[in-house]
Each structure stands twice: as structure tokens, then as C-alpha cells.
Amino acid sequence: MSELEDSAKAHPTIFFIFGGTGDLTSRKLIPALFNLFLDGWMPEHMAIVAMGRTNFTDEKFREELLKDINQFSRRGKADQAQWDKFSKHVYFQVSDINQSSTYVEQAERIQKFTAEAGTAPNVIYYLAVAPRFFGAITENLAKHKLAIDAERTRIVIEKPFGHDLQSAKELNKQLCSIFSERQIYRIDHYLGKETVQNILAFRFANSIFEPVWNRNNIEHIQISVTEQLGMGNRGGYYDEAGAMRDMIQNHILQLLCLIAMEPPVSFKADEVRNRKVDVLNSIRKFTPEDIKKNTVRGQYSKGWIEGKEVPGYREENGVNPESNTETFAAIKFFVDNWRWHGVPFYLRTGKRMHQSSSVITIQFKDVPHLIFPSEAVESWQQNRLIISIQPEMSVRLQVQAKRPGLEMTLNPVDMLFDYNGTYTGDTPEAYETLLLDTMIGDQTLFMRGDQVEAAWELLMPILNTWAGKKSLSFPNYSADSWGPETAEALIAQDGFHWFTLPLKNTKK
Structure with missing residues (x-):
């Protein structure tokens, strides 16, 4: 096993995907995570929690994702046995980004996951939502003390990062008031x-x-x-x-x-x-x-x-x-x-x-x-x-x-x-x-x-x-x-x- 693969697999990780029912999640994020799993890059202890307002159960959400995998994955139709192994790590959380209960439930999931893994996990918040929702999400993460572990907590921001110079500065200021720069991952898929x-x-x-x-x-x-x-x-x-x-x-x-x-x-x-x-x-x-x-x-x-x-x-x-x-x-x-x-x-x-x-x-x-x-x-x-x-x-x-x-x-x-x-x-x-x-x-x-x-x-x-x-x-x-x-x-x-x-x- 290479050093890179070892470092990726070594530490338990939990993904929270805001915008869990959106196109980005179904077309890109879940197929990418599934392919990483198939190639042996995902940690043994992992959880992927998609968040959205649709009233999905875990089982129903997994059924919908399988359709997306079969359509959008570079590997084509999924092997059912491999999908079953992967999908047991995928969950859906009915949520509203403006409600405190959403973040209380996140904290409970992290606590439960930590107990099962036996160590504090990497926690990744992926904001696959429109930029107008960034502020509410980050403020609530801070309010509920979900971003205080600078070593283990990361936030991923999709473009567009601001609409102009002033809005980009304001967004940077807001993010850096909650997260350190080393926690912020401004993603550009071209790179x-x-x-x-x-x-x-x-x-x-x-x-x-x-x-x-x-x-x-x-x-x-x-x-x-x-x-x-x-x-x-x-x-x-x-x-x-x-x-x-x-x-x-x-x-x-x-x-x-x-x-x-x-x-x-x-x-x-x-x-x-x-x-x-x-x-x-x-x-x-x-x-x-x-x-x-x-x-x-x-x-x-x-x-x-x-x-x-x-x-x-x-x-x-x-x-x-x-x-x-x-x-x-x-x-x-x-x-x-x-x-x-x-x-x-x-x-x-x-x-x-x-x-x-x-x-x-x-x-x-x-x-x-x-x-x-x-x-x-x-x-x-x-x-x-x-x-x-x-x-x-x-x-x-x-x-x-x-x-x-x-x-x-x-x-x-x-x-x-x-x-x-x-x-x-x-x-x-x-x-x-x-x-x-x-x-x-x-x-x-x-x-x-x-x-x-x-x-x-x-x-x-x-x-x-x-x-x-x-x-x-x-x-x-x-x-x-x-x-x-x-x-x-x-x-x-x-x-x-x-x-x-x-x-x-x-x-x-």
C-alpha cells in the first residue's frame, strides 16, 4: 500500500453534503466517492450523510443514488454486491439549514460515529448549494460548535466564490471568522x-x-x-x-x-x-x-x-x-x-x-x-x-x-x-x-x-x-x-x- 493510500484509508471520515438531492451530488459527488471506494481509497470507517428537505428514508435515498450511479459513473452500471457494501455507509438526513435541529442531529451523528470508530473522525462539510446559503450554514456550524476542531474539520466551497471583488472579500471574511484557512477548500474541478x-x-x-x-x-x-x-x-x-x-x-x-x-x-x-x-x-x-x-x-x-x-x-x-x-x-x-x-x-x-x-x-x-x-x-x-x-x-x-x-x-x-x-x-x-x-x-x-x-x-x-x-x-x-x-x-x-x-x- 502506498503512503498516499495509507494516509487516505487510515483515518475515519464523515461527509456531510448540504444539497444532498441536487445535481452535483447525484452526477458528480456520489459517483466520485463510489469510484474511490471501488479503487480502495476510502477509509474503513466512513459515513456519507446527504442533507436535504425531501422526506427520504435511507433506503429510498440509496435506491435513487443507484440510478444516478448507473447513469453517471465512469464505470457504468454498478456491481450490486459492491454497491451494497458502499451504500451501507450512505445516509439521508431530512434537514433545514435554518433550523437548529439540523445541526443538533449532525452533532449526534458525529458523536455516534466517533464512538463506533474509536477516535475523532475527519469531518467534511460539503456545501453543494447556492452561494446565498453559505452564510446561514457556516453561522449555524459555528453556533453549534461543529467547526472548532481545526485539525479534523474541513469545509468545501463550490464556485462561484463571490459575484465580484467585494462579495468575495465578504465571504472570505465570514469563512475565516469561523474556520482557519487550512480548513477551507475552495474547489475548482478544472484543477x-x-x-x-x-x-x-x-x-x-x-x-x-x-x-x-x-x-x-x-x-x-x-x-x-x-x-x-x-x-x-x-x-x-x-x-x-x-x-x-x-x-x-x-x-x-x-x-x-x-x-x-x-x-x-x-x-x-x-x-x-x-x-x-x-x-x-x-x-x-x-x-x-x-x-x-x-x-x-x-x-x-x-x-x-x-x-x-x-x-x-x-x-x-x-x-x-x-x-x-x-x-x-x-x-x-x-x-x-x-x-x-x-x-x-x-x-x-x-x-x-x-x-x-x-x-x-x-x-x-x-x-x-x-x-x-x-x-x-x-x-x-x-x-x-x-x-x-x-x-x-x-x-x-x-x-x-x-x-x-x-x-x-x-x-x-x-x-x-x-x-x-x-x-x-x-x-x-x-x-x-x-x-x-x-x-x-x-x-x-x-x-x-x-x-x-x-x-x-x-x-x-x-x-x-x-x-x-x-x-x-x-x-x-x-x-x-x-x-x-x-x-x-x-x-x-x-x-x-x-x-x-x-x-x-x-x-x-
């Missing part, structure tokens, strides 16, 4: 993805990359996260958020930090997170003129996706027919430090795009002197390192090579690391990684309070400018396109273009 974690491995476990990872060798960097999906049933939420809050403030800035951060002294959580905060503090702040030149916003109109007609954003359920909310955002950032001075970072994200993908492209500078004749390099392109996060998980280095034949003809070829081709077996989903880290107390992949506030501080000038000035061009891109033409102009003015990665054997 649990295998390819995202591999960014650190590729950068800092291989001597060939880090020496060229700087302004002397890299021309520019692109981070592109695009979605074919529209609003579904999230129109009401999204119309208050928009692409900037929904994707850039958390997911995409996290990716930028991993690409741009300095080498940490060690892999300890705070050392890694310190380097991420350094990146955010180094990004050039926006002036009003910068916002005009270096940002683009867009909103999609109706169109056709895979042969089906889809509505425009303003026709989606829950969306204001005159909405000024952006469904597309593109930004050019500069990281003002010695490593990255002058290197542009281009970020873009959008809904109803031509392709669903998350891709990071690092383009290296051209060779200083081209020795080959023009007829030999008709398809010449600069070296690129392409990190594909989803749906294809791969890292490819594009280089020039000689084409077979008697003539000296060069063309680009890929040196490819493909997860599916390299490893056998299912890849753990992001929530499996993050829930395991929560159990063992590893905060490396979780955002710290100052990091959240630094991200909001960076984006607030843009958000305030966009909110204060209604776009007269919306909608300005059609469904199944690559976004508004102004996004192409944003990068073209520097002599570059947006890269797209052909995805093979994957669904859009």
Missing part, C-alpha cells in the same frame, strides 16, 4: 483534471522544458476553452454571471497561473499556491484604454449545431430578451516579470462555439536563421507545445521534420503523448482527485483566499466597464462559429491567429 495536473509534471519534472520556458524562446501563449452547449436550464444563473465570471475568473486564470508560475521550492500546498498568487499579482492591470484595445465580448445568435437549430442567447429560457451579458470573452494579458516580459497571453472562452475543447498552445519563436531553400519549407510552422485538456487528453510537441523522399522537403510532425494510447484503464474524474485530497488534507489543488481576491481584482475593471456600457452589437456571432470577428482582430493585430486542434475519435 482536478489529469491533463491540468500534468502541466506541473511536464514543466518541473523534465529538464528539457524549463530552460526554454521564458520570453527568450516563447513568442506567445493561447488558452482557449470553448463549448458547443448553450444555456440548458442555467439561463437564469448565467444571465447574472456571463463568460467572464463563469469561466475566466476561475478556470482559465488557474490555467494561466500553472503555465506562468515560477518553479516552487517544493510541492507543498502553500508553496505552490504562493507562486500562483505571484502570477496574478504580476499581470498588468487594465486602464480604460487597455480594456478597449485588449478585450472582446460577444453574444451568440441562433444557428445550427450538428444539424439541429438552436436559439440565440436572448431566446434561451431564463434570459432577459435584451440581455447585455456576454457569452464570449477574449482577453490579451501581459505578465510583467522577468520571465514573461513582453509575451502576450491570449485567453478566450465562449458558448455555442464550433467545437467543445480546452486547449493550451505555447508557440515558440522562429529559428533565428533559416538555412533551407523556400521550396523546402512551403508548410513551415514554428514549434508549438499543445496541451489538450478535453475532450482529448494529450500533450503534443509540433516540430519540423524531413518528409521521406529524395528531396529536402520539410513539414510539421507531432511528437504525441496521448493518455488513451499510453495508459490502460479509466482515468479518474476530477472530483475523485479533489475529494481524495480533501480527505487527506492536501490543499495544493484548491484556491486560497488571497488568490480568489487577486483574480477578482484583476477582472473588476473589465466587468465594471462592460456592465456600465450596453453593447450595441449584440448578438455578434452565430452558433457553431468561432466567435465574433473582433476576437480574430484582437490577435491578428499582433500577427497571430487562434489555433484549433483537430480532434479525432471524439464527440463534439
Whole structure:
């Protein structure tokens, strides 16, 4: 047994999931915990207590969860014997977050569990609820002395963490008045993805990359996260958020930090997170003129996706027919430090795009002197390192090579690391990684309070400018396109273009 597995299994753990009947619990949390159980990562003494207002018995709730497991687990339909072993640890507590009786019952469950396990357990409160409920839950946990054990008690907060800088500061202040920072796990599922974690491995476990990872060798960097999906049933939420809050403030800035951060002294959580905060503090702040030149916003109109007609954003359920909310955002950032001075970072994200993908492209500078004749390099392109996060998980280095034949003809070829081709077996989903880290107390992949506030501080000038000035061009891109033409102009003015990665054997 590995040291990590031993530490995970060694200590009894009890999960309390607020929002136990919600989509996040049924689609992600319970399947993730079940898969951890199947892989031998869960402690012998464990309890998972889902909390909600529905009048479920334990047996009825387990029946409903089995349906969810069969539908959403990466392993497919559950083996009944394995499910029976796991589900006996799952309970449902009929509860109201505003009632003291809810927290009294929690205390009684912890007391009973402690007696059965013979030691004080790790207690994890997972807030799988809307942000407006965070305050009531945390205040009641404090009132009933359910958060006083700083060594064993942890709280997990889902995004969005605040709606703007002020609300993020207020939420941090409230949480830190009850919990210490080491107890707070601000979760961003993107950081649990295998390819995202591999960014650190590729950068800092291989001597060939880090020496060229700087302004002397890299021309520019692109981070592109695009979605074919529209609003579904999230129109009401999204119309208050928009692409900037929904994707850039958390997911995409996290990716930028991993690409741009300095080498940490060690892999300890705070050392890694310190380097991420350094990146955010180094990004050039926006002036009003910068916002005009270096940002683009867009909103999609109706169109056709895979042969089906889809509505425009303003026709989606829950969306204001005159909405000024952006469904597309593109930004050019500069990281003002010695490593990255002058290197542009281009970020873009959008809904109803031509392709669903998350891709990071690092383009290296051209060779200083081209020795080959023009007829030999008709398809010449600069070296690129392409990190594909989803749906294809791969890292490819594009280089020039000689084409077979008697003539000296060069063309680009890929040196490819493909997860599916390299490893056998299912890849753990992001929530499996993050829930395991929560159990063992590893905060490396979780955002710290100052990091959240630094991200909001960076984006607030843009958000305030966009909110204060209604776009007269919306909608300005059609469904199944690559976004508004102004996004192409944003990068073209520097002599570059947006890269797209052909995805093979994957669904859009």
C-alpha cells in the first residue's frame, strides 16, 4: 500500500453534503466517492450523510443514488454486491439549514460515529448549494460548535466564490471568522483534471522544458476553452454571471497561473499556491484604454449545431430578451516579470462555439536563421507545445521534420503523448482527485483566499466597464462559429491567429 493510500484509508471520515438531492451530488459527488471506494481509497470507517428537505428514508435515498450511479459513473452500471457494501455507509438526513435541529442531529451523528470508530473522525462539510446559503450554514456550524476542531474539520466551497471583488472579500471574511484557512477548500474541478495536473509534471519534472520556458524562446501563449452547449436550464444563473465570471475568473486564470508560475521550492500546498498568487499579482492591470484595445465580448445568435437549430442567447429560457451579458470573452494579458516580459497571453472562452475543447498552445519563436531553400519549407510552422485538456487528453510537441523522399522537403510532425494510447484503464474524474485530497488534507489543488481576491481584482475593471456600457452589437456571432470577428482582430493585430486542434475519435 502506498503512503498516499495509507494516509487516505487510515483515518475515519464523515461527509456531510448540504444539497444532498441536487445535481452535483447525484452526477458528480456520489459517483466520485463510489469510484474511490471501488479503487480502495476510502477509509474503513466512513459515513456519507446527504442533507436535504425531501422526506427520504435511507433506503429510498440509496435506491435513487443507484440510478444516478448507473447513469453517471465512469464505470457504468454498478456491481450490486459492491454497491451494497458502499451504500451501507450512505445516509439521508431530512434537514433545514435554518433550523437548529439540523445541526443538533449532525452533532449526534458525529458523536455516534466517533464512538463506533474509536477516535475523532475527519469531518467534511460539503456545501453543494447556492452561494446565498453559505452564510446561514457556516453561522449555524459555528453556533453549534461543529467547526472548532481545526485539525479534523474541513469545509468545501463550490464556485462561484463571490459575484465580484467585494462579495468575495465578504465571504472570505465570514469563512475565516469561523474556520482557519487550512480548513477551507475552495474547489475548482478544472484543477482536478489529469491533463491540468500534468502541466506541473511536464514543466518541473523534465529538464528539457524549463530552460526554454521564458520570453527568450516563447513568442506567445493561447488558452482557449470553448463549448458547443448553450444555456440548458442555467439561463437564469448565467444571465447574472456571463463568460467572464463563469469561466475566466476561475478556470482559465488557474490555467494561466500553472503555465506562468515560477518553479516552487517544493510541492507543498502553500508553496505552490504562493507562486500562483505571484502570477496574478504580476499581470498588468487594465486602464480604460487597455480594456478597449485588449478585450472582446460577444453574444451568440441562433444557428445550427450538428444539424439541429438552436436559439440565440436572448431566446434561451431564463434570459432577459435584451440581455447585455456576454457569452464570449477574449482577453490579451501581459505578465510583467522577468520571465514573461513582453509575451502576450491570449485567453478566450465562449458558448455555442464550433467545437467543445480546452486547449493550451505555447508557440515558440522562429529559428533565428533559416538555412533551407523556400521550396523546402512551403508548410513551415514554428514549434508549438499543445496541451489538450478535453475532450482529448494529450500533450503534443509540433516540430519540423524531413518528409521521406529524395528531396529536402520539410513539414510539421507531432511528437504525441496521448493518455488513451499510453495508459490502460479509466482515468479518474476530477472530483475523485479533489475529494481524495480533501480527505487527506492536501490543499495544493484548491484556491486560497488571497488568490480568489487577486483574480477578482484583476477582472473588476473589465466587468465594471462592460456592465456600465450596453453593447450595441449584440448578438455578434452565430452558433457553431468561432466567435465574433473582433476576437480574430484582437490577435491578428499582433500577427497571430487562434489555433484549433483537430480532434479525432471524439464527440463534439
